Amino acid sequence: MTFLGLIFHNVAARRLRAVLTGLAVAIGVMAVVALGTLTLSLKESATGILKVGNADFTVAQKHTDSLLNSLISTDDMAKVGKVEGVGRSIGALIELDTYDAGHPGVIQVGLDPDAQDPFGVVILQGRSYTAKSDDEVMLGYVLAQSIHKGVGDRLTIDGHTYRVTGTYRTNISFGNSTMMFPLPVLQGRYQAAGQVSLGFVKVAPGANKKAVAKAIDRAFPQLATVASESDYGRVDNTLVLISAANTGGGILAAVIAISGVLNTSLLSFFERVREFGVLRSIGWSRRRIIALVLGEAVVVSLAGAFVGLFLGWGAINLLQHQAQLRGVFHPVYDAGIFGRSLYFAFGVAFVGALYPAVRAAFLSPLEAMRRE
Amino acid sequence: MSDLLEPAGQRTDRRLERQRSADDPNAITVRDVTRRFGDTVVLDGVSFDVAPGSFTAVTGPSGSGKTTLLHLLAALDHPDSGTIRVNGIDVVHLHQLTRYRRREIGLVFQLHNLVPRLTAEQNVAMALFDTGLGARQRKARAVDLLEQVGLANRVGAKPPTMSGGERQRVAVARALANGPRVILADEPTGSLDDDSAGSVLDLFEALRADEGVTVLAVSHDPRLNARADRLLRLADGRIAPVGGS
Ligand SMILES: Nc1ncnc2c1ncn2[C@@H]1O[C@H](COP(=O)(O)OP(=O)(O)OP(=O)(O)O)[C@@H](O)[C@H]1O
Ligand SMILES: [Mg+2]
Secondary structure, X not given: OOHHHHHHHHHXXXXXXHHHHHHHHHHHHHHHHHHHHHHHHHHHHHHHHHHHHHOOEEEEEOOOOOHHHOOEEHHHHHHXXXXXXXXXXXXEEEEEEOOEOOEXXXXXEEOOHHHHHHHOOEEEEEOOOOOOOOOEEEEEHHHHXXXXXXXXXXXXXXXXXXXXXXXXXXXXXXXXXOEEEOHHHHHHHOOOOOEEOEEEEEEOOOOOHHHHHHHHHHHOOOEEEEXXXXXXXXXXXXXXXXXXXXXXXXXXXXXXXXXXXXHHHHHHHHHOHHHHHHHHHOOOOHHHXXXXXXXXXXXXHHHHHHHHHXXXXXXXXXXHOOHHHOOOOOOOOOHHHHHHHHXXXXXXXXXXXXXXXXXXXXXXXXXXXXXX | OHHHHOOOOOOOOHHHHHOEOOOOOOXXXXXXXXXXXXXXXXXXXXXXXXXXXXXXXXXXXXOOOHHHHHHHHOOOOOOOEEEEEEOOEEOOOOOOHHHHHHHOEXXXXXXXXXXXXXXXXXXXXXXXXXXXXXXXXXXHHHHHHHHHOOOHHHOOOOHHHOOHHHHHHHHHHHHHOOOOOEEEEEOOOOOOOHHHHHHHHHHHHHHHHHHOOEEEEEOOOHHHHHHOOEEEEEEOOEEEEOOOO
């Protein structure tokens, strides 16, 4: 019998217990996978906005808790456009509204027709709305499919009815789940005349992006430039909250899984005290005893992690079909999540079984064998 | 019997060899050994020698310290004072206890102490880890040993389904696994019927005669004592040859 064979044999001897422990680990891994993927995906969605139209950076109102609440006056945007080194700047108004029960949070973008191209909007069917029309809308193709509307159809949102003039795609995936109006239309509906939510800046050829961003930050104290994910917290703390929730959830999952492993390992330690004593007295080293106890935990933990990966994948699929997340949550599957699950399984097994393993190894063989 | 003691693929252990003194001709040398538990003096200056290749039985009333003595010899316990040498190795001051237990001695317990989940063969093979043998060789040797103790047909049986005699013979096979020069046995026949006891004793006899293995068995089983070369009696913390001065 190989040592590994012995480990499997011992695990199989307490099958039900192994299954329950594995399940605790599986739930932990599921949480890690689901939360991790959700976090990563939401981050990608959120920071995707930074990549709109290949902008070098985004301009937003400082100290808002969410990008969606950012407001910049079109005057300021015009002044930003004149800052030395700015190649082009586009302002867009972004408002969230309910379309129907299945689409409780649709992102509406107000954008001038001539800003569509630099914004990265590519018309797939039909044509753009005209700058002045107040009853025309364009649909991202994913949203169009989801609400079953196409060119020429009418749709009603926020009590207003619009005709669909075209469908489009954008260079960032969640843009395909938005709808787009002429800027003044959206400004009018949301009492935001003369205001946009975000500005997208592309610097002039040869200009230093960082220097330009800094110049804007200095010239407009009420505004903040966001060039990278790490800048994101300056204008939106949602990501910080999501990351914190992810970390917290991960810790919780680890605690649950570790308690499961610890519980099992301790139980089997107490049941097998005598056996450990015998093994020591026939020449087993402490190291081998530790390897046995840890090995048994690792086997159970890894099996649990494997199941947990599938559960996590299932959970992501469920989340994806949650109406609240539709259009915002586009799962980004990351190979790293697989590695992290392995780490999790090993870590949980190690932390959970270390104490029982060390106790088993440092038992006095005589005292151990005296136990019944 | 000849392959019973073939060294199990082990290289000589330098650290253990360094502890071995060449000028001790005895298999076991015990000098002035004292062991107390609290106020109870169980062993009070015990001294005796055991010649290599002999079969010695230690008797004595219950509670006289026979098992205690055996544990000291197996380095499972420490004396309060005195010296113990087994195969020339100073057991009292030894650091390589695991290696000593694995290579120098074979232990047969008062209770058989087998792992109930494992088959006879697997129980024997447990003693063969860390000996340089691969899994297949371990298995082959375990099967071999079980054949030698007359359990060729019980190789795949688990202890709960075996008779007391069978279990005790598995325990003997396990003790022999690493080809030890000294077998320490605690009441190896105490719980066995005549046939089973006879087969275990035959085994000891054969080991002694064919391989020159030293057997020291603690027992108040007259069947065992009758087969021993020498009978020592432990009483009141002292040891003395039976019938001697
Ligand atoms: N760890 C211990 N702590 C306290 N007392 C002990 C311990 N081990 C043994 N003793 C005592 O030492 C004495 C000798 O015990 P031991 O087990 O060596 O006797 P024994 O001769 O083997 O008896 P038996 O024939 O019944 O097996 C007993 O009084 C026992 O209670
Ligand atoms: Mg005893």
